Amino acid sequence: MSPQTIRRSRLRVGMVAGGVVALLVSWMMVAVSAQAAAGCRVAYTVSAQWPGGFTANVNVTNLGDPLNGWSLVWTFPSGQRVTQAWNATVTSSGSQVTAVNASYNPAVGTNATVSFGFNGSWTGGNTNPTSFALNGVACTGSVGGTTSPTVSPSVSPSASPTVSPSVSPPPPGNPMATVAAMEPGWNLGNTLDAIPDETAWGNPLTTQALLRHVRSQGYNSIRLPITWSNHHGPAPAYTIDAVWLGRVRQIVDWSLAEGFYVMINLHHDSWQWINTYPTDQANVMNRYRALWTQITAAFRDHSPKLVFESINEPQFAGTSGDEQNYQVLRELNAEFVRIVRASGGNNATRLLVLPTLHTNADQGRLDALTAEFNQLRDPNLAATVHFYGYWPFSVNIAGGTRYDSTVEQDLIGTFDRVHDTFVARGIPVVIGEWALLNWDHNRPGVIERGEFLKFLEAVGYHARTRKLTTMVWDAGQFLNRNELRWRDQGVYEMFKASWTTRSGTASSDQVYVPRTGAITSKSLTLNLNGLTFQGLRQGSTNLVNGTDYTVLGSTLTLTAAAVTRLAGNRAYGVNSTIEARFSQGVPWQIHIISHDPPTQAAATGTTSSFAIPTQFRGDQLATMEAKYADGTPAGPANWTPFKEFWQHFQPDYNANTIILKPEFFAEVDDGAVTLTFHFWSGAQLTYRITKSGTTVTGTT
Incomplete structure (x- = not known):
C-alpha cells in the first residue's frame, strides 16, 4: 500500500431481536449426544458508556464439547435493556436476556471463543451481570454439568475449508497453475512493512496461531509485505540485520508449514529510497542488488510455494514522464530476475511477480509490463496490480456513497483490461492488494455496510471468471488479530461465498420507517445476479409470500402490515432484521429502522x-x-x-x-x-x- 493509504483500512450494523424467545432458542439450540461434556467462560466488558447508554462486548469461550448452535442467557442486575446487537440475535423478557447465534456463527469448537456485542440503555445504574448460562449450563470457568439432547438447527453452517499442507505445488514451469492455486490470498498488512518495526502500526506480534487461523478460514496464500529500510547496515554491504532476517524467515516458515503459498517483497522501500533511482542510479541499484542478493541466498532452498515480488507499488521522482518511469522500472525488474535466477537452488525456477508502474491497471501501465515480459522471456513470471475500486466510492467523496453502475463499470473495465492483456496471453495475474481504502473499523460509517457487501460480491465474481488471483489487504480492519475473530462475520461470509458462487443482494439493506404516524409498504429492487429468490426469513420464521411481501419481477415489496409488525415499538434505530434468501450464496440482511427527521x-x-x-x-x-x-x-x-x-x-x-x-x-x-x-x-x-x-x- 502507498504511504497515503497505509492507515486507511466499517460500520458494524447490528441485528436486533424479533420473534418469540422460546421459538428462537428451540430452533438454534445445539444438537449433542446425551451427557456431553459442557462448560464455558464468559468475559463481559463495557467498552463505552454515556448518560443513558452503553456499548458492551461479550466473549464466550466453550470449554466443553464442540457446539453447533448456542444460546447465552443472563440477567441484568440494574434492569438495563439491549437496544441494538451484532453477531447475535438478542431478545429480552424483563431483565433476562437471551443471545442466540447468528446464521453464520453457530459452530464453537472446544476452547474456541465466539464474540458478539450490543448497545444498551440504563437508568440509575449499569452494574455488569456476573452469571451466565450457555445452552442451559452455568458458565463457571470449568467443565462440569451436562446438556441434554435438543432439536438440531434446520440450517447447518457451511463446512469450514480444510487445511492440506501436504498437497504438492504445481511443478516449476507452470505459473498459471501456481497462481491459480494461490486463490484466495490474504495480506499480513501493516506488520512486517510497518515502520520502524512489526508492532509500530498497532498490530500485535505475528504468531503461528494467527497464521493457522487465517489458513483455517480458507485462504491459500499469504502476502508478507516487508519493509527492509530500517533493518540493514550502511553501504556498500547493506547487511541485513540477522535478527530481522531471522524473524522474516520464522514467519515464512510458519506460513509454509500451514500450507500457504507465501509471497514476500520490498514494500515501503519503494517510496523511502527506490523512488530516487532516476537521479541516484548507482546508489539505489547497489542497495537494491545487495538486499535481493541476501534475500535470495536466505531462501534459495525454500519450497517452490515461496514467491518473490520485486517491488511494491513502484513510483519514481525526477523523471521526465511515464516513458522514463517505464524504463527505470524495467531496469530494476530485470536486475531482480537476474539476481534470483543466478542464486540457484529453487530460485532457478521460483515464481517471480513483477508489478506495473504504481501497481496500476491503466492500459499504458499494462502494456509497458507486457514489453518487459517479452524482453525477459522467463517462463516463471506473473504480473501484479492492485485494486481499491472507483476512488470516490472507495473514500466516500464526490457523492460516491453507493455501489452503482459507475463503480461496477470501473471494476469490470479494470479486470477486463488485466485479463485481456495478460491472462489471455498465458501470463498469470495476482491482484496483490484489494479492498476499499476507507473501510475501517476505526472509521465507522464511511462506507455503508450493504454497499460494501455488494462490492465484495462483485470483486469475487469478476475476478474468478477472469482467472485473477486476489489477495485482500488486511491491516487489521477485517480480522481482529488479538482475538482471532472477524470484526464483521457477515463481511467474511461474503468474502468466502464469492470464491465459489454468486450471492443475491438488493438496492439497499435498510428500510426506514417513521417513528410515529402511518407506516406504508416498502419496496426494494433485488439484484438476483443469476440466482432465484427463495423467500424472506426473520430468525427461524419464514415470512409469508402474499401476506408479508410480494415479488414482481425484481421488485420486492414488504406489506404495510409486515413492516408495522417488524418495526415493533418503533424505538429509534434498528428494530428488526430479516434475511432475503436466494438459491445460492449468503442471505441478504434487511434492517428495519425507525427514525424521525434529524x-x-x-x-x-x-x-x-x-x-x-x-x-x-x-x-x-x-x-x-x-x-x-x-x-x-x-x-x-x-x-x-x-x-x-x-x-x-x-x-x-x-x-x-x-x-x-x-x-x-x-x-x-x-x-x-x-x-x-x-x-x-x-x-x-x-x-x-x-x-x-x-x-x-x-x-x-
Whole structure:
C-alpha cells in the first residue's frame, strides 16, 4: 500500500431481536449426544458508556464439547435493556436476556471463543451481570454439568475449508497453475512493512496461531509485505540485520508449514529510497542488488510455494514522464530476475511477480509490463496490480456513497483490461492488494455496510471468471488479530461465498420507517445476479409470500402490515432484521429502522474545534455538501461540493454532533458557506456556517 493509504483500512450494523424467545432458542439450540461434556467462560466488558447508554462486548469461550448452535442467557442486575446487537440475535423478557447465534456463527469448537456485542440503555445504574448460562449450563470457568439432547438447527453452517499442507505445488514451469492455486490470498498488512518495526502500526506480534487461523478460514496464500529500510547496515554491504532476517524467515516458515503459498517483497522501500533511482542510479541499484542478493541466498532452498515480488507499488521522482518511469522500472525488474535466477537452488525456477508502474491497471501501465515480459522471456513470471475500486466510492467523496453502475463499470473495465492483456496471453495475474481504502473499523460509517457487501460480491465474481488471483489487504480492519475473530462475520461470509458462487443482494439493506404516524409498504429492487429468490426469513420464521411481501419481477415489496409488525415499538434505530434468501450464496440482511427527521442547532467554535449539535434520531449520515453563496464548491476538493467523509467531516453519534475537521476549514474562504447533510433515510438538513479568521459560527 502507498504511504497515503497505509492507515486507511466499517460500520458494524447490528441485528436486533424479533420473534418469540422460546421459538428462537428451540430452533438454534445445539444438537449433542446425551451427557456431553459442557462448560464455558464468559468475559463481559463495557467498552463505552454515556448518560443513558452503553456499548458492551461479550466473549464466550466453550470449554466443553464442540457446539453447533448456542444460546447465552443472563440477567441484568440494574434492569438495563439491549437496544441494538451484532453477531447475535438478542431478545429480552424483563431483565433476562437471551443471545442466540447468528446464521453464520453457530459452530464453537472446544476452547474456541465466539464474540458478539450490543448497545444498551440504563437508568440509575449499569452494574455488569456476573452469571451466565450457555445452552442451559452455568458458565463457571470449568467443565462440569451436562446438556441434554435438543432439536438440531434446520440450517447447518457451511463446512469450514480444510487445511492440506501436504498437497504438492504445481511443478516449476507452470505459473498459471501456481497462481491459480494461490486463490484466495490474504495480506499480513501493516506488520512486517510497518515502520520502524512489526508492532509500530498497532498490530500485535505475528504468531503461528494467527497464521493457522487465517489458513483455517480458507485462504491459500499469504502476502508478507516487508519493509527492509530500517533493518540493514550502511553501504556498500547493506547487511541485513540477522535478527530481522531471522524473524522474516520464522514467519515464512510458519506460513509454509500451514500450507500457504507465501509471497514476500520490498514494500515501503519503494517510496523511502527506490523512488530516487532516476537521479541516484548507482546508489539505489547497489542497495537494491545487495538486499535481493541476501534475500535470495536466505531462501534459495525454500519450497517452490515461496514467491518473490520485486517491488511494491513502484513510483519514481525526477523523471521526465511515464516513458522514463517505464524504463527505470524495467531496469530494476530485470536486475531482480537476474539476481534470483543466478542464486540457484529453487530460485532457478521460483515464481517471480513483477508489478506495473504504481501497481496500476491503466492500459499504458499494462502494456509497458507486457514489453518487459517479452524482453525477459522467463517462463516463471506473473504480473501484479492492485485494486481499491472507483476512488470516490472507495473514500466516500464526490457523492460516491453507493455501489452503482459507475463503480461496477470501473471494476469490470479494470479486470477486463488485466485479463485481456495478460491472462489471455498465458501470463498469470495476482491482484496483490484489494479492498476499499476507507473501510475501517476505526472509521465507522464511511462506507455503508450493504454497499460494501455488494462490492465484495462483485470483486469475487469478476475476478474468478477472469482467472485473477486476489489477495485482500488486511491491516487489521477485517480480522481482529488479538482475538482471532472477524470484526464483521457477515463481511467474511461474503468474502468466502464469492470464491465459489454468486450471492443475491438488493438496492439497499435498510428500510426506514417513521417513528410515529402511518407506516406504508416498502419496496426494494433485488439484484438476483443469476440466482432465484427463495423467500424472506426473520430468525427461524419464514415470512409469508402474499401476506408479508410480494415479488414482481425484481421488485420486492414488504406489506404495510409486515413492516408495522417488524418495526415493533418503533424505538429509534434498528428494530428488526430479516434475511432475503436466494438459491445460492449468503442471505441478504434487511434492517428495519425507525427514525424521525434529524435536527440541528446553532453552534460557535474555531477552525480547529467546531461541532454542529445534531439529533440523529435513528438516522445515519451519508455525506455532506459545502457551497459558497454563488453555488461553487467550498473547501477542499473544490471540484466537487461533496466533501470526503471522515477526512473533512465526521459524525459522532454518541455525542450527538457532526464534527467539521480542521482539514476542511484549512481550504474554506472567510464568509458564509451553506452545508447540506444527506442522511440514509433520504432526509436532508441545510446548515449555514460563517468563517472569520479562526472563528466559526453556525446556524440552522
